[in-house]
Amino acid sequence: MVPEDLKENPHLVALGTMAEEFSDAFGELTIYIPRTDIVEACTLLKQRGFNRISAVTAVDWFPVEPRFEVIYHLHRLPVSSTHGAHERLRLKCRVSGENAEIDSVTSVWAGANWYEREIFDLFGIQFRNHPDLTRIMMPDYWEGHPLRKDFPIHGHKYDYAQEQ
Amino acid sequence: MADVIIPETPVAAENASTRRTTTMNMGPQHPSTHGVLRIVVDLDGETIVNARPDIGYLHTGIEKEMEVKTWQQGVTLTDRADYLANLSNNLCYSLAVEKLLGLEVPPKAEFTRVMLCELSRIQSHLVSLGTHALDIGAMSFFFYCMREREDILRLFEMFSGQRMMTSYIRIGGLALDHPRGWDKQVKRFLDSFPSKVDQYESLLNENPIWKQRTIGVGVLDVEQLLELGVTGPMIRAGGVAWDVRVDEPYSGYEKFNVQVPVYHNSDVFDRYRVRMFEMRESCRIAKAAMEGMPEGRFKAVAPKVVLPDREQMKTQMESLIHHFKIVTEGFAVPAGEVFQVVESPRGEIGYYVVSDGGSRPYRVHMRTPSFGNLQALPALFKNSLISDSIATLGSMDFTLGDTDR
Numbered sequence: 241m242v243p244e245d246l247k248e249n250p251h252l253v254a255l256g257t258m259a260e261e262f263s264d265a266f267g268e269l270t271i272y273i274p275r276t277d278i279v280e281a282c283t284l285l286k287q288r289g290f291n292r293i294s295a296v297t298a299v300d301w302f303p304v305e306p307r308f309e310v311i312y313h314l315h316r317l318p319v320s321s322t323h324g325a326h327e328r329l330r331l332k333c334r335v336s337g338e339n340a341e342i343d344s345v346t347s348v349w350a351g352a353n354w355y356e357r358e359i360f361d362l363f364g365i366q367f368r369n370h371p372d373l374t375r376i377m378m379p380d381y382w383e384g385h386p387l388r389k390d391f392p393i394h395g396h397k398y399d400y401a402q403e404q
Numbered sequence: 405m406a407d408v409i410i411p412e413t414p415v416a417a418e419n420a421s422t423r424r425t426t427t428m429n430m431g432p433q434h435p436s437t438h439g440v441l442r443i444v445v446d447l448d449g450e451t452i453v454n455a456r457p458d459i460g461y462l463h464t465g466i467e468k469e470m471e472v473k474t475w476q477q478g479v480t481l482t483d484r485a486d487y488l489a490n491l492s493n494n495l496c497y498s499l500a501v502e503k504l505l506g507l508e509v510p511p512k513a514e515f516t517r518v519m520l521c522e523l524s525r526i527q528s529h530l531v532s533l534g535t536h537a538l539d540i541g542a543m544s545f546f547f548y549c550m551r552e553r554e555d556i557l558r559l560f561e562m563f564s565g566q567r568m569m570t571s572y573i574r575i576g577g578l579a580l581d582h583p584r585g586w587d588k589q590v591k592r593f594l595d596s597f598p599s600k601v602d603q604y605e606s607l608l609n610e611n612p613i614w615k616q617r618t619i620g621v622g623v624l625d626v627e628q629l630l631e632l633g634v635t636g637p638m639i640r641a642g643g644v645a646w647d648v649r650v651d652e653p654y655s656g657y658e659k660f661n662v663q664v665p666v667y668h669n670s671d672v673f674d675r676y677r678v679r680m681f682e683m684r685e686s687c688r689i690a691k692a693a694m695e696g697m698p699e700g701r702f703k704a705v706a707p708k709v710v711l712p713d714r715e716q717m718k719t720q721m722e723s724l725i726h727h728f729k730i731v732t733e734g735f736a737v738p739a740g741e742v743f744q745v746v747e748s749p750r751g752e753i754g755y756y757v758v759s760d761g762g763s764r765p766y767r768v769h770m771r772t773p774s775f776g777n778l779q780a781l782p783a784l785f786k787n788s789l790i791s792d793s794i795a796t797l798g799s800m801d802f803t804l805g806d807t808d809r
Contacts, residue, residue, distance in 0.1 A: 265740055265741070266503055266504075266740065266742055268741075268742065268743060270741075291630060291631075292630050292631070292633065293633065294633075294745075294752065294754055294771055295754055295756070295769065295771035295776075297756055297769040297771075299758055299766070299767045300767075311756065311769075313743055313754065313756065313771065317630065317644070317646055319626075319644055326651045326652055328652075328743070328745075330743065349631060349633075350631050350632055351631055351632045351633030351776065351779060353779065354633075354775065354778075354779050362467075375460075376459065376460055377459070377460040377463040377808060378460065378463065379460075386465060386468055387467060387468055391468075393468060393469070393471075393472050
């Protein structure tokens with residue numbers, strides 16, 4: 241259920257066909273972008289005033305396919321009072337489990353760097369053209385990606401069955 | 405978190421042909437890194453050519469653990485993320501879940517939340533400034549800060565029974581009603597605190613060593629800071645008047661007059677001045693919240709979500725059933741997603757909470773200010789002296805629990 245007036249939203253109009261789906265539940269505008277268009281969409285939105293990226297994160301909808309959603313929280317921060325109001329926007333990309341890969345947005349906002357590393361580390365999603373895609377939270381020798389839904393809460397090494 | 409063996413980095417190798425650099429470890433067990441932070445620095449003499457922060461030593465998988473706890477149990481985990489601003493984290497998570505539930509909290513709970521969050525801001529700034537000054541050599545300042553912090557922790561203990569891991573702000577309101585005689589105790593502290601800030605300022609503001617160590621140190625222009633995801637006092641010291649409490653008010657902050665300090669040099673000294681200003685300001689807001697404290701319930705009336713009153717449980721079967729249900733299996737939250745933002749002492753906290761309609765969160769992502777602020781470390785350290793880097797580090801004010809989660 242998308243309200244008609246939402247279609248008039250200037251950001252959605254600017255994104256044009258790149259906006260696959262959208263909603264504004266709880267007054268938070270969410271736009272689905274095709275995976276291949278993410279850098280283009282972000283560049284466009286940055287030109288439209290979204291000068292900072294608040295966070296990038298992911299959700300694993302295992303076993304649904306495409307299982308991952310990569311989420312970008314954008315923020316329009318007016319640097320002075322004459323620059324209009326604050327605005328937040330959420331972009332989402334669906335990423336499949338078999339080919340868990342997406343373009344990095346570090347070229348648009350340098351601040352996305354660590355967030356993408358975190359997603360790479362904890363979800364195992366590859367970011368193309370990322371300057372330094374290494375594990376950030378877990379040790380380098382770690383196997384698996386802890387925030388995936390098929391990663392058990394107690395880890396792989398510990399076996400309750402064996403204990404009994 | 406990288407291996408402890410230092411790899412030969414391309415940057416170091418490149419410099420080696422022209423100038424000789426030394427690669428060194430700062431941390432992870434070093435007092436001035438304020439926690440278990442490791443920084444690999446390439447030094448040319450005493451100048452830092454390149455710095456690579458290495459985090460993850462305190463990663464405890466809070467976000468993963470959230471997914472197996474009930475919604476209310478999740479509050480206790482938010483305490484452990486930022487161990488100096490527990491209440492701000494409690495508040496952010498609770499607000500996000502309340503938004504999903506469509507739950508309104510009574511005004512008394514809102515005012516108490518504001519009051520305690522402001523006290524928690526003072527407390528956090530005291531630790532941050534105290535340790536920051538200690539790093540640069542101002543030792544007595546640290547003791548004064550800890551003295552006042554102790555008073556605030558006693559207030560927290562009075563309210564919640566806990567000094568630090570309070571879990572006092574719960575989904576739907578507060579954990580407990582106000583303790584007897586709270587207003588006198590809080591008033592006594594808030595009345596005396598502004599004069600204590602004067603005391604701190606008399607120690608540092610005109611102190612020639614402090615000024616030499618901080619003015620013009622750790623400068624980075626604000627566009628670059630914003631680009632790197634820095635928030636909070638660091639941004640305000642660079643001239644951007646952005647405070648979530650004013651610009652996207654939550655929990656009734658629109659009822660308070662919040663002054664945002666702005667300085668323009670973006671150096672360590674200005675960050676110190678912003679925090680000093682914020683402590684006075686927080687004291688004023690907490691006082692306003694205390695004086696205007698409404699009467700009434702401290703938690704919402706929502707039998708399916710909020711625990712019933714003890715008295716009711718003894719007389720009404722229904723309340724007893726609700727209590728049992730909430731405690732054993734939790735409550736369901738309608739499917740949806742919410743991104744809630746709160747101003748913590750360190751900057752912008754954002755909780756992205758996803759529900760699939762079950763009794764446990766499907767996913768909780770914490771956008772923590774320390775993580776964002778720490779990302780600017782290489783840029784801030786570049787071409788600075790190693791002794792100045794300690795001053796810069798202190799002024800960034802991060803907690804590693806908040807960074808690594």
